[in-house]
Amino acid sequence: MTDAELRQAPAMSAIARHKALERLWGTPGGWGKLSAVNHSTVGMRFIITSFVFFLIGGVLAMLIRAQLAGPETDFLSAAAYAQVFTMHGTVMMFLFAIPLIEGLALYMLPKLLGARDLAFPRLSAFGYWCYLFGGSMLILALVAGAAPDSGWFMYTPLSSKPFSPGINSDVWLVGVTFVEVSAVCAAVEFMTTVLKMRTGGMALHRMPIMVWYLWVTAAMMLFGFPPLILGSVLLEMERAFDWPFFDPTRGGSPLLWQHLFWLFGHPEVYIIFLPGAGIISTILPVFTGRKLVGYSWIVVALIALGFISFGIWAHHMFATGIPHLSLAFFSAASTLVVIPTAVQIFAWLATLLSGRPRITLSMLYFYGFLSTFVIGGLTGVMVAVVPFDWQAHDTHFVVAHLHYVLMGGFIFPVLAAIYYWLPHMTGRKHLEGLGRTAFALIFLGFNAAFLPMHLTGLLGMPRRVYTYGGDLGWNLLNLVSSVSSFVLAIGFALVVVDVIQVARFGRRTRRNPWNATTLEWAMPTPPPAYNIGSQPEVRDRDPLIDDPGLPAALARGEGYLGEPRNGWRETLGVHMLTGKPEQVVLLPGPTFIPLWTALATGLFFVSFLFKLYPISALAFVLVVICAWRWMWNSGLRTDAEPVAIGLGQTAPLHATTADPPTLWGMVFTLMANGVLFGALVFGYLFLWVVAPNWPPPQLLVREPVTPLLLVAAAAAGLWAVSRAGGANARGERAASQTALVTSAACGLVIALAALAVPVFTAPSPTAHAYGAAVAFISGYMAFHGLIAVLLSAYAWSRARGGWISAQRRVEFAALRLWWLYLAAVVGISLTLLHGPVWFS
Amino acid sequence: MTPSTQAFWRLVLLVAAFLIWSLAFIALYGVHGVACAAGWASVQNPWPLRLTLIGLWLVMTSAAAAFALWTWKRPIKDQAAQGFLRTATLAVAVIGAVSTAWLGAPLFLVRVCA
Numbered sequence: 001m002t003d004a005e006l007r008q009a010p011a012m013s014a015i016a017r018h019k020a021l022e023r024l025w026g027t028p029g030g031w032g033k034l035s036a037v038n039h040s041t042v043g044m045r046f047i048i049t050s051f052v053f054f055l056i057g058g059v060l061a062m063l064i065r066a067q068l069a070g071p072e073t074d075f076l077s078a079a080a081y082a083q084v085f086t087m088h089g090t091v092m093m094f095l096f097a098i099p100l101i102e103g104l105a106l107y108m109l110p111k112l113l114g115a116r117d118l119a120f121p122r123l124s125a126f127g128y129w130c131y132l133f134g135g136s137m138l139i140l141a142l143v144a145g146a147a148p149d150s151g152w153f154m155y156t157p158l159s160s161k162p163f164s165p166g167i168n169s170d171v172w173l174v175g176v177t178f179v180e181v182s183a184v185c186a187a188v189e190f191m192t193t194v195l196k197m198r199t200g201g202m203a204l205h206r207m208p209i210m211v212w213y214l215w216v217t218a219a220m221m222l223f224g225f226p227p228l229i230l231g232s233v234l235l236e237m238e239r240a241f242d243w244p245f246f247d248p249t250r251g252g253s254p255l256l257w258q259h260l261f262w263l264f265g266h267p268e269v270y271i272i273f274l275p276g277a278g279i280i281s282t283i284l285p286v287f288t289g290r291k292l293v294g295y296s297w298i299v300v301a302l303i304a305l306g307f308i309s310f311g312i313w314a315h316h317m318f319a320t321g322i323p324h325l326s327l328a329f330f331s332a333a334s335t336l337v338v339i340p341t342a343v344q345i346f347a348w349l350a351t352l353l354s355g356r357p358r359i360t361l362s363m364l365y366f367y368g369f370l371s372t373f374v375i376g377g378l379t380g381v382m383v384a385v386v387p388f389d390w391q392a393h394d395t396h397f398v399v400a401h402l403h404y405v406l407m408g409g410f411i412f413p414v415l416a417a418i419y420y421w422l423p424h425m426t427g428r429k430h431l432e433g434l435g436r437t438a439f440a441l442i443f444l445g446f447n448a449a450f451l452p453m454h455l456t457g458l459l460g461m462p463r464r465v466y467t468y469g470g471d472l473g474w475n476l477l478n479l480v481s482s483v484s485s486f487v488l489a490i491g492f493a494l495v496v497v498d499v500i501q502v503a504r505f506g507r508r509t510r511r512n513p514w515n516a517t518t519l520e521w522a523m524p525t526p527p528p529a530y531n532i533g534s535q536p537e538v539r540d541r542d543p544l545i546d547d548p549g550l551p552a553a554l555a556r557g558e559g560y561l562g563e564p565r566n567g568w569r570e571t572l573g574v575h576m577l578t579g580k581p582e583q584v585v586l587l588p589g590p591t592f593i594p595l596w597t598a599l600a601t602g603l604f605f606v607s608f609l610f611k612l613y614p615i616s617a618l619a620f621v622l623v624v625i626c627a628w629r630w631m632w633n634s635g636l637r638t639d640a641e642p643v644a645i646g647l648g649q650t651a652p653l654h655a656t657t658a659d660p661p662t663l664w665g666m667v668f669t670l671m672a673n674g675v676l677f678g679a680l681v682f683g684y685l686f687l688w689v690v691a692p693n694w695p696p697p698q699l700l701v702r703e704p705v706t707p708l709l710l711v712a713a714a715a716a717g718l719w720a721v722s723r724a725g726g727a728n729a730r731g732e733r734a735a736s737q738t739a740l741v742t743s744a745a746c747g748l749v750i751a752l753a754a755l756a757v758p759v760f761t762a763p764s765p766t767a768h769a770y771g772a773a774v775a776f777i778s779g780y781m782a783f784h785g786l787i788a789v790l791l792s793a794y795a796w797s798r799a800r801g802g803w804i805s806a807q808r809r810v811e812f813a814a815l816r817l818w819w820l821y822l823a824a825v826v827g828i829s830l831t832l833l834h835g836p837v838w839f840s
Numbered sequence: 841m842t843p844s845t846q847a848f849w850r851l852v853l854l855v856a857a858f859l860i861w862s863l864a865f866i867a868l869y870g871v872h873g874v875a876c877a878a879g880w881a882s883v884q885n886p887w888p889l890r891l892t893l894i895g896l897w898l899v900m901t902s903a904a905a906a907f908a909l910w911t912w913k914r915p916i917k918d919q920a921a922q923g924f925l926r927t928a929t930l931a932v933a934v935i936g937a938v939s940t941a942w943l944g945a946p947l948f949l950v951r952v953c954a
């Protein structure tokens with residue numbers, strides 16, 4: 001192909017292209033807005049909703065401070081205070097911080113990658129609805145006076161039935177799990193997107209640093225949330241059906257909850273902190289006019305941090321009497337985690353010192369971040385020292401530390417990000433005056449509110465206690481705290497006012513007012529639904545330094561996929577390492593199916609909450625039907641040749657390749673699932689080790705039939721699915737379909753055999769935690785067998801309907817992965833269930 | 841293996857050193873917990889367990905070190921991302937090995953099962 005053909009004049013003008021793409025990627029108006037799947041739309045909904053929850057959490061904080069302003073206040077009763085601080089913590093962590101991060105990533109990730117959308121747009125929408133519904137459940141409970149009141153980490157036995165008989169704790173468990181579902185969906189989507197859906201030429205080392213941060217964050221969400229989901233499910237099983245996982249009188253252990261919670265909870269701190277740090281690493285180079293120092297080192301540090309942060313969960317449990325050596329391992333890992341954090345701080349300081357910092361609002365928040373975070377880090381080191389922790393544990397010292405870290409590591413960077421990306425999101429620029437006043441109020445108000453808490457904590461003021469005596473010397477410090485936290489609140493209110501007035505009335509600004517270098521600034525502002533007229537071939541980490549004319553060229557369609565065609569929503573799929581274009585991914589348009597699926601899921605959770613189990617069963621069926629409809633509409637009815645993608649290249653459509661994004665979605669879903677199962681294995685072994693006389697020998701399951709059946713069915717299922725795939729590749733359609741039927745039958749055998757264990761042979765799940773564990777593990781196997789049936793049936797119908805051919809074959813790959821996973825689950829479960837027999 | 845799966849495993853290699861680290865962490869923590877709870881070791885009779893743990897730790901640390909050495913020696917294949925990927929893998933490997941070694945420190949300082 002000649003050069004002239006390569007850079008051939010595109011067929012349409014930039015305006016015509018804009019109109020055509022906008023028609024393709026836009027969201028309908030009216031009720032149609034509920035069908036939006038576009039990442040900018042859904043991302044913005046996430047962001048705005050999370051700020052609404054921030055407002056609610058903030059009002060709760062004000063109630064707390066009003067109550068603590070003086071001694072012996074009777075503004076809130078002890079019971080109301082418990083609900084208020086629990087909900088404050090829960091809302092801030094689960095309904096504000098995490099969803100805001102998801103929203104930010106949803107909104108920014110494709111733009112940073114130079115892509116047009118995320119890998120699974122309908123999943124984004126589904127995640128949003130789950131978040132909205134789950135969050136609303138919690139808030140409704142608060143309004144009804146039935147909010148959770150056992151603290152944001154819900155320690156058992158306080159949160160278990162005898163001590164919290166009301167519905168309050170159930171609301172937490174069900175509502176938060178619902179919201180968690182959305183976090184795991186987001187994590188799967190982000191993992192896949194970064195892996196496969198970048199623009200051409202964006203090799204790993206050319207990804208903007210923010211993408212690395214979000215990628216590591218997503219990985220941590222993928223591995224961090226499942227233990228909490230498991231813990232919540234187990235605790236809810238205990239509360240609803242009296243399965244005594246956490247009851248020490250029946251072979252359970254309350255410590256199990258603490259382990260599962262902090263297995264999530266400590267990584268959670270980094271899940272919140274990393275995006276904040278990513279924002280810092282993004283804006284510093286822009287406002288100092290200097291490339292980020294130590295890009296590769298930061299990437300390496302992030303990887304290390306991602307792992308190490310999981311090895312410290314028990315440092316929240318120093319006061320629980322775990323053997324010293326076990327704690328020492330956690331202490332060793334805790335000291336280790338300082339190093340990657342230090343690497344980042346040095347990289348920032350080096351960038352700052354070698355550049356010429358401009359003082360903008362974002363930079364003010366950066367300085368606010370730096371000072372606050374350093375204080376939070378220092379007090380963190382103090383509480384990481386075991387003897388000190390025994391002193392400060394559960395006092396306001398911890399409250400102060402926690403807020404220094406969260407405000408410093410998260411809120412300040414987020415405010416910096418708001419002012420940084422505001423011109424991108426709105427196409428308008430703010431005036432600095434109002435923003436600076438807000439900054440001053442926030443910074444001063446925050447420090448004046450929380451510094452004194454270090455002192456009250458050291459003086460012995462316990463956290464979570466609704467009032468205190470007037471003769472303890474805590475009065476003045478608390479008054480200062482309370483007054484200052486209102487100053488802080490006014491600062492936040494000013495930011496809200498500022499942002500709204502900029503979005504409404506701000507002065508229009510040019511495309512890239514900060515002279516930033518990443519691809520989101522190559523897009524029109526505010527960004528159109530399709531993001532970018534055509535996707536660039538990048539040769540550098542900072543494409544806009546390289547080629548200042550790039551935005552205009554892309555708008556003229558001089559990149560990849562610049563010609564709208566066939567009503568397709570197209571974006572590139574690339575090689576994971578090199579970013580070489582490999583496929584054209586066709587994305588789905590607006591649809592109500594995510595909303596229906598989320599409603600069905602919501603029905604499941606709500607009916608469960610109110611113990612209407614037949615309705616829960618019905619809701620489960622509805623979810624399956626929705627999921628079926630959902631998947632059915634993707635893919636192609638006929639084989640297709642590779643298509644032109646611009647720049648003289650061609651690529652196959654994703655449905656005709658060996659590894660469309662769907663497959664990676666399956667891989668990451670199974671990883672999350674595997675972590676959940678791993679946490680289950682851990683829980684089983686933990687009880688075995690910790691609880692006395694566990695399992696009671698007279699209760700042991702000894703029976704050879706079901707294990708044989710399970711192993712045989714797993715092996716046969718694996719064989720069937722590989723035969724189905726092989727026959728399909730050879731064009732033997734009938735044989736392939738028969739093999740799929742076999743696969744479904746094997747799944748059914750697994751489901752039934754697994755269910756037989758708790759029904760016929762195991763001890764009653766309510767009598768002893770061992771029985772409960774056996775029932776739960778068997779149920780897990782049965783559930784996965786059932787899904788194997790459904791997936792096989794689905795593949796079978798697809799094959800019958802002509803959606804599958806030797807070329808279009810992802811169903812087989814996905815089903816095979818499922819079977820591999822299921823077989824592993826069967827093997828491990830059987831070892832767990834029958835292992836104790838060998839030892840007894 | 842399709843080129844894509846190959847690329848995926850290459851990414852797994854990038855983090856492999858910390859997979860070893862995780863394994864070491866789980867093994868040390870798990871074996872110690874089980875042994876103390878099951879009564880195979882106690883404060884009075886610490887040496888069998890302590891030696892087992894030290895042995896485990898040595899195995900894990902050598903595995904991590906061997907992996908680092910292997911990444912160092914690995915021939916360079918030419919690919920666009922290879923320069924960065926190679927350096928990053930090596931750096932992660934070295935840091936992972938040091939981190940794994942560091943996990944063993946408490947074995948020499950703290951009493952088992954206390």
Ligand code: HEM
Nearest residue numbers: 058061064085086089092097151152399406463464465485
């Ligand atoms: C807006 C300013 C804020 C104020 C004035 C404030 C105030 C407080 C106070 C006084 C407590 C201790 C209650 C007690 O133990 O008696 C508390 C707890 C807590 N706060 Fe905040 N907070 C604020 C913002 C935040 C933010 C932004 C987050 C997280 C992103 C957060 C997360 C938490 C958590 C997790 C707890 C622990 C709740 C529990 O003990 O269960 N707070 N807050």
Ligand SMILES: [Cu+2]
Nearest residue numbers: 265266269316
């Ligand atoms: Cu922690």
